[in-house]
Amino acid sequence: PYPAWLQIDLEEPVELDRIHVFPYWGNGRYYRYTVEVSEDAKTWRQVADLSENIAPATPKGDNHRFTPKSARYVRVNMLYHSLNRGVHLVEVQVFPAE
DSSP: OOSEEEEEEEEEEEEEEEEEEEEOOOTTOOEEEEEEEESSSSSOEEEEEOTTOOSOOOTTOEEEEEEEEEEEEEEEEEEEESSSSOOOEEEEEEEEOO
16 A cells, blocks of 8 residues: 555666656556655655656656666655555666666
């Protein structure tokens, strides 16, 4: 149930500029969440804020672009689901800066 989070360890710092989040979709459901990055898993920098989102989730997911940041860890903080207390992530893609 929300709130819940998923943390990804990239095993070494990488310069990132895009994270693509795919929450589960269907039945008009929407999710509210934030995405943060960190080099040490202690100090976090927010790179995406959907904490006020009301747009239904789709199979295309949510593509978040941001100014390049060095990070070893990525965390998706699931804050709300419009249909029930469970939160669902299908996939999270992390992209190095080009």
